[in-house]
Amino acid sequence: xxxxxxxxxxxxxxxxxxxxxxxxxxxxxxxxxxxxxxxxxxxxxxxxxxxxxxxxxxxxxxxxxxxxxxxxxxxxxxxxxxxxxxxxxxxxxxxxxxxxxxxxxxxxxxxxxxxxxxxxxxxxxxxxxxxxxxxxxxxxxxxxxxxxxxxxxxxxxxxxxxxxxxxxxxxxxxxxxxxxxxxxxxxxxxxxxxxxxxxxxxxxxxxxxxxxxxxxxxxxxxxxxxxxxxxxxxxxxxxxxxxxxxxxxxxxxxxxxxxxxxxxxxxxxxxxxxxxxxxxxxxxxxxxxxxxxxxxxxxxxxxxxxxxxxxxxxxxxxxxxxxxxxxxxxxxxxxxxxxxxxxxxxxxxxxxxxxxxxxxxxxxxxxxxxxxxxxxxxxxxxxxxxxxxxxxx
Amino acid sequence: xxxxxxxxxxxxxxxxxxxxxxxxxxxxxxxxxxxxxxxxxxxxxxxxxxxxxxxxxxxxxxxxxxxxxxxxxxxxxxxxxxxxxxxxxxxxxxxxxxxxxxxxxxxxxxxxxxxxxxxxxxxxxxxxxxxxxxxxxxxxxxxxxxxxxxxxxxxxxxxxxxxxxxxxxxxxxxxxxxxxxxxxxxxxxxxxxxxxxxxxxxxxxxxxxxxxxxxxxxxxxxxxxxxxxxxxxxxxxxxxxxxxxxxxxxxxxxxxxxxxxxxxxxxxxxxxxxxxxxxxxxxxxxxxxxxxxxxxxxxxxxxxxxxxxx
Numbered sequence: 294x295x296x297x298x299x300x301x302x303x304x305x306x307x308x309x310x311x312x313x314x315x316x317x318x319x320x321x322x323x324x325x326x327x328x329x330x331x332x333x334x335x336x337x338x339x340x341x342x343x344x345x346x347x348x349x350x351x352x353x354x355x356x357x358x359x360x361x362x363x364x365x366x367x368x369x370x371x372x373x374x375x376x377x378x379x380x381x382x383x384x385x386x387x388x389x390x391x392x393x394x395x396x397x398x399x400x401x402x403x404x405x406x407x408x409x410x411x412x413x414x415x416x417x418x419x420x421x422x423x424x425x426x427x428x429x430x431x432x433x434x435x436x437x438x439x440x441x442x443x444x445x446x447x448x449x450x451x452x453x454x455x456x457x458x459x460x461x462x463x464x465x466x467x468x469x470x471x472x473x474x475x476x477x478x479x480x481x482x483x484x485x486x487x488x489x490x491x492x493x494x495x496x497x498x499x500x501x502x503x504x505x506x507x508x509x510x511x512x513x514x515x516x517x518x519x520x521x522x523x524x525x526x527x528x529x530x531x532x533x534x535x536x537x538x539x540x541x542x543x544x545x546x547x548x549x550x551x552x553x554x555x556x557x558x559x560x561x562x563x564x565x566x567x568x569x570x571x572x573x574x575x576x577x578x579x580x581x582x583x584x585x586x587x588x589x590x591x592x593x594x595x596x597x598x599x600x601x602x603x604x605x606x607x608x609x610x611x612x613x614x615x616x617x618x619x620x621x622x623x624x625x626x627x628x629x630x631x632x633x634x635x636x637x638x639x640x641x642x643x644x645x646x647x648x649x650x651x652x653x654x655x656x657x658x659x660x661x662x663x664x665x666x667x668x669x670x671x672x673x674x675x676x677x678x679x680x681x682x683x684x685x686x
Numbered sequence: 687x688x689x690x691x692x693x694x695x696x697x698x699x700x701x702x703x704x705x706x707x708x709x710x711x712x713x714x715x716x717x718x719x720x721x722x723x724x725x726x727x728x729x730x731x732x733x734x735x736x737x738x739x740x741x742x743x744x745x746x747x748x749x750x751x752x753x754x755x756x757x758x759x760x761x762x763x764x765x766x767x768x769x770x771x772x773x774x775x776x777x778x779x780x781x782x783x784x785x786x787x788x789x790x791x792x793x794x795x796x797x798x799x800x801x802x803x804x805x806x807x808x809x810x811x812x813x814x815x816x817x818x819x820x821x822x823x824x825x826x827x828x829x830x831x832x833x834x835x836x837x838x839x840x841x842x843x844x845x846x847x848x849x850x851x852x853x854x855x856x857x858x859x860x861x862x863x864x865x866x867x868x869x870x871x872x873x874x875x876x877x878x879x880x881x882x883x884x885x886x887x888x889x890x891x892x893x894x895x896x897x898x899x900x901x902x903x904x905x906x907x908x909x910x911x912x913x914x915x916x917x918x919x920x921x922x923x924x925x926x927x928x929x930x931x932x933x934x935x936x937x938x939x940x941x942x943x944x945x946x947x948x949x950x951x952x953x954x955x956x957x958x959x960x961x962x963x964x965x966x967x968x969x970x971x972x973x974x975x976x977x978x979x980x981x982x983x984x985x986x987x988x989x990x991x992x993x994x995x996x
Contacts, residue, residue, distance in 0.1 A: 376899055411895065415915055424900050429901060
């Protein structure tokens, strides 16, 4: 049951926004759009540790927003600041235009799904889901209706009389989600929502979460350390490091146009070539590479001659040739040092003349046996000016 | 044929294994039998005898009459007496009442203390726990004696209150029921705090965060989450206080009024002053029955609750 997609239900239909009030797909591009969550220069200190360091962030209604970073980067603290479980040392937080900086968690229009799920062990599934509704003093009939709606939505009706210790990990995750959705929050915070699930279940649940979010029209803010998960689910990703936000952008932009070395290296694999700009040719710049030779790259920002730069190129954007081709602008000669066969793709590591190790991936279009490449073979690695980005840090 | 016999041999527990299993299971039972069941049987047997000015001071339960006939004499008179003489019932009820007040007092005082210790920073917790356990280093008797000095008409408490000007004449606390309550609560507080502390430290603090997130103010989160989850600790602590207080002898003897009787004190009188061992034993049996029956009932109830879950 854990692997199925969410099916539309009558009870939950009123949660789904009608097509007319569907918001534009990229509200952050619209200068007139008011952000639903506004984090203004928020800092959170624990002793002399800056868990969150001067962070400003806008999150728009209906977004599936991910805070991505390695453990200890401050992403969970930022989420807890939104929930009201921590209060900022300085800065302000606005939700739906209201300053909630000093509002305690029980008065915020926000619900959270905890990483450990935090289900009440002395209550049944039903009672867990009903808990938040009871705090709102909803009449009994309405409560029962809502609980039924949530049980249906997450397809856990048959579990309603069980206690948390009688549930599997995947079932607990559903109950936790149902409990946090029961109050119809406008903003749902999810702390590593899929962290405790095994890989296969996680992949299925990723799509299910996105479907659920789209149907309910609720703004989701999730915390994750899994870049693949963030890429799959998010409308936008904020990459965090040491309490600061390094880059906020769509998954595509984060991957294709990282704004710095940290983000480029954090998301996926990347080849970094250091060098110095020596000449500007229209949109392109000529870079004297440290490995010896010139690189011609498209630069999105103008840089003066002499700027030290790093060229970041993804492994799949490199071309591998057995003889140098005519149209290859940038070219490196080397020998195949390692081949890792992953089924769908193979990873090749090429040792260039200058000693640099270049990593590249090739899709295995042909059956493996017909591939000509082998160890110690001499090859050329080529790429065009638009295959990578020029970073200054 | 040989193979088969070999296999069947392996399936049977070896002699060595059987011996270790016997020791493992047998030893605790032997202990319980020797030090709980046997003494209980002896007390039961004495309770069915009659007092005698002899050594031992009670009649034999059975004797060999002439012609090899075994004569057994069961004397239920002691139980009859306990039932008929109101003093025993009054003492029993008073004991239960003191135990109830003492338990409630310990719970009301002990719960906040246990909660404070459980939520204190890790390093301070050990110190606070030490402070709870520290009084055990001194003899129980001396600690109760010390309360006489505090509660006396000319004691520390009265002098302090007089000095403050709260009262003009010394309060009579010593040798009243109030002094017994104070003594009981003081002496048994650690037995309430320790199981409660053990329970409360295991409480997952994210559960309270979840409650707050779902709209619970702190007090409601306490009553809806912390309190129900700490129920096993409350039950354990209450039993550790209630059961020994019912039979308590030292505290009412030293601090209580001579007029108000407790069952423990009565037993002591029957044993040592009146030398009526059978009656004292009968009292002990009655007390045991009064304490064991609710205990068994409660355990049955808990069992039912757990069965209902699965």
